Amino acid sequence: MTAGPVSITLTVNGEDVAASVPPRLHLADFLREHLSLTGTHLGCEHGVCGACTVRLDGAIVRACLVLAVQADGRAVETIEGLSASGEIADLQAAFIAHNALQCGYCTPGMLIAAQDLLRRDPHPDRAAIREHLSGNYCRCTGYHAIVDAVDATARGRADGR
DSSP states (O other), rough: OOOEEEEEEEETTTTTEEEETTTTTTTHHHHIIIOOTTOOOSSSSSSSSTTEEEEEEEEEEETTTSBBGGGGGGEEEHHHHHHHTTTTTTHHHHHHTTTOOOOOSSSHHHHHHHHHHHHHHHOHHHHHHHHGGGGGOOSSSSHHHHHHHHHHHHHHTTOOO
Protein backbone atom coordinates (compact mmCIF):
# COMPACT_ATOMS: atom_id res chain seq x y z
CA MET A 1 0.00 0.00 0.00
CA THR A 2 1.35 3.41 -0.97
CA ALA A 3 0.88 6.32 1.40
CA GLY A 4 -0.90 9.36 0.02
CA PRO A 5 0.35 12.95 -0.02
CA VAL A 6 1.32 14.66 3.23
CA SER A 7 0.53 18.31 3.99
CA ILE A 8 3.51 20.37 5.08
CA THR A 9 4.08 24.00 6.00
CA LEU A 10 7.50 25.55 6.15
CA THR A 11 9.27 28.82 5.62
CA VAL A 12 11.46 29.03 2.53
CA ASN A 13 13.66 32.10 2.18
CA GLY A 14 11.40 33.98 4.60
CA GLU A 15 8.16 33.09 2.81
CA ASP A 16 5.55 30.76 4.27
CA VAL A 17 4.89 27.76 2.05
CA ALA A 18 2.16 25.14 2.32
CA ALA A 19 2.14 22.08 0.09
CA SER A 20 0.97 18.54 -0.26
CA VAL A 21 3.87 16.25 -1.07
CA PRO A 22 4.57 12.55 -1.50
CA PRO A 23 6.04 11.16 1.74
CA ARG A 24 9.35 10.15 0.11
CA LEU A 25 9.99 13.39 -1.82
CA HIS A 26 13.40 14.80 -1.04
CA LEU A 27 13.73 18.42 0.00
CA ALA A 28 15.97 19.14 -3.00
CA ASP A 29 13.31 17.88 -5.39
CA PHE A 30 10.62 19.83 -3.54
CA LEU A 31 12.61 23.05 -3.81
CA ARG A 32 13.40 22.53 -7.49
CA GLU A 33 10.17 21.01 -8.78
CA HIS A 34 7.50 22.56 -6.58
CA LEU A 35 9.02 25.97 -5.84
CA SER A 36 11.22 26.44 -8.95
CA LEU A 37 14.25 27.20 -6.75
CA THR A 38 16.74 25.59 -9.08
CA GLY A 39 19.87 26.92 -7.37
CA THR A 40 19.76 23.80 -5.21
CA HIS A 41 21.55 21.48 -7.58
CA LEU A 42 21.42 17.70 -7.64
CA GLY A 43 24.74 16.00 -8.20
CA CYS A 44 25.21 12.63 -6.58
CA GLU A 45 21.89 12.35 -4.74
CA HIS A 46 23.76 10.50 -1.97
CA GLY A 47 24.86 13.43 0.21
CA VAL A 48 28.46 13.27 -0.95
CA CYS A 49 28.97 16.14 -3.41
CA GLY A 50 27.37 19.10 -1.59
CA ALA A 51 25.68 20.53 -4.68
CA CYS A 52 22.33 20.45 -2.87
CA THR A 53 23.50 22.26 0.28
CA VAL A 54 20.84 24.44 1.94
CA ARG A 55 20.31 25.81 5.45
CA LEU A 56 17.65 24.11 7.57
CA ASP A 57 16.92 26.05 10.75
CA GLY A 58 20.31 27.73 10.29
CA ALA A 59 22.37 24.54 9.90
CA ILE A 60 23.72 23.42 6.55
CA VAL A 61 22.32 20.11 5.30
CA ARG A 62 22.31 18.08 2.13
CA ALA A 63 18.81 18.56 0.72
CA CYS A 64 19.05 15.26 -1.14
CA LEU A 65 19.18 13.46 2.23
CA VAL A 66 16.29 15.32 3.88
CA LEU A 67 12.71 14.48 3.05
CA ALA A 68 10.38 17.41 2.43
CA VAL A 69 8.16 16.13 5.25
CA GLN A 70 11.13 16.44 7.63
CA ALA A 71 11.20 20.17 6.87
CA ASP A 72 7.60 20.58 8.06
CA GLY A 73 7.44 23.51 10.49
CA ARG A 74 11.04 24.50 9.84
CA ALA A 75 12.93 27.26 8.02
CA VAL A 76 14.81 26.55 4.80
CA GLU A 77 17.23 28.98 3.19
CA THR A 78 18.48 28.41 -0.34
CA ILE A 79 21.09 30.18 -2.43
CA GLU A 80 18.29 32.32 -3.92
CA GLY A 81 17.35 33.60 -0.46
CA LEU A 82 20.93 34.26 0.62
CA SER A 83 21.62 36.09 -2.64
CA ALA A 84 18.44 38.17 -2.49
CA SER A 85 19.11 39.20 1.11
CA GLY A 86 22.63 40.38 0.25
CA GLU A 87 24.06 38.14 2.96
CA ILE A 88 26.64 36.65 0.62
CA ALA A 89 27.18 39.57 -1.78
CA ASP A 90 30.81 40.01 -0.73
CA LEU A 91 31.44 36.28 -1.03
CA GLN A 92 29.86 36.21 -4.50
CA ALA A 93 32.02 39.17 -5.56
CA ALA A 94 35.13 37.41 -4.25
CA PHE A 95 34.27 34.24 -6.18
CA ILE A 96 34.06 36.32 -9.34
CA ALA A 97 37.22 38.31 -8.61
CA HIS A 98 39.25 35.16 -7.87
CA ASN A 99 37.83 33.04 -10.71
CA ALA A 100 36.48 30.64 -8.10
CA LEU A 101 33.82 29.33 -10.43
CA GLN A 102 33.99 27.76 -13.79
CA CYS A 103 31.03 25.61 -14.74
CA GLY A 104 29.15 26.96 -11.69
CA TYR A 105 27.45 23.70 -10.77
CA CYS A 106 29.02 23.47 -7.31
CA THR A 107 28.93 27.21 -6.68
CA PRO A 108 25.58 27.54 -4.84
CA GLY A 109 26.43 24.78 -2.37
CA MET A 110 29.99 26.05 -2.05
CA LEU A 111 28.78 29.59 -1.27
CA ILE A 112 26.36 28.34 1.40
CA ALA A 113 29.09 26.20 2.99
CA ALA A 114 31.59 29.07 2.87
CA GLN A 115 29.10 31.46 4.46
CA ASP A 116 28.43 28.87 7.18
CA LEU A 117 32.16 28.74 7.92
CA LEU A 118 32.47 32.54 8.05
CA ARG A 119 29.48 32.76 10.43
CA ARG A 120 31.13 30.23 12.76
CA ASP A 121 34.70 31.45 12.38
CA PRO A 122 35.13 34.97 10.99
CA HIS A 123 38.92 34.50 10.76
CA PRO A 124 39.59 30.99 9.43
CA ASP A 125 43.02 30.05 8.20
CA ARG A 126 43.39 28.40 4.81
CA ALA A 127 43.50 24.91 6.34
CA ALA A 128 40.18 25.54 8.13
CA ILE A 129 38.65 26.81 4.88
CA ARG A 130 39.77 23.70 3.02
CA GLU A 131 38.50 21.44 5.81
CA HIS A 132 35.08 23.10 5.98
CA LEU A 133 34.62 23.00 2.21
CA SER A 134 35.88 19.42 1.89
CA GLY A 135 32.31 18.10 1.68
CA ASN A 136 31.58 20.20 -1.40
CA TYR A 137 33.08 18.81 -4.58
CA CYS A 138 34.32 20.96 -7.43
CA ARG A 139 35.66 19.22 -10.48
CA CYS A 140 36.70 22.36 -12.34
CA THR A 141 38.74 24.73 -10.19
CA GLY A 142 41.07 22.62 -8.07
CA TYR A 143 39.84 24.55 -5.00
CA HIS A 144 42.77 27.00 -4.84
CA ALA A 145 40.72 29.88 -6.25
CA ILE A 146 37.78 29.00 -3.99
CA VAL A 147 39.99 29.06 -0.90
CA ASP A 148 41.46 32.38 -2.11
CA ALA A 149 37.95 33.84 -2.46
CA VAL A 150 36.82 32.72 1.00
CA ASP A 151 40.07 33.93 2.54
CA ALA A 152 39.73 37.32 0.81
CA THR A 153 36.13 37.62 2.04
CA ALA A 154 37.18 36.84 5.63
CA ARG A 155 39.96 39.44 5.45
CA GLY A 156 37.61 41.99 3.87
CA ARG A 157 35.01 41.50 6.57
CA ALA A 158 37.70 41.84 9.25
CA ASP A 159 38.80 45.12 7.66
CA GLY A 160 35.21 46.36 7.51
CA ARG A 161 34.92 46.09 3.72
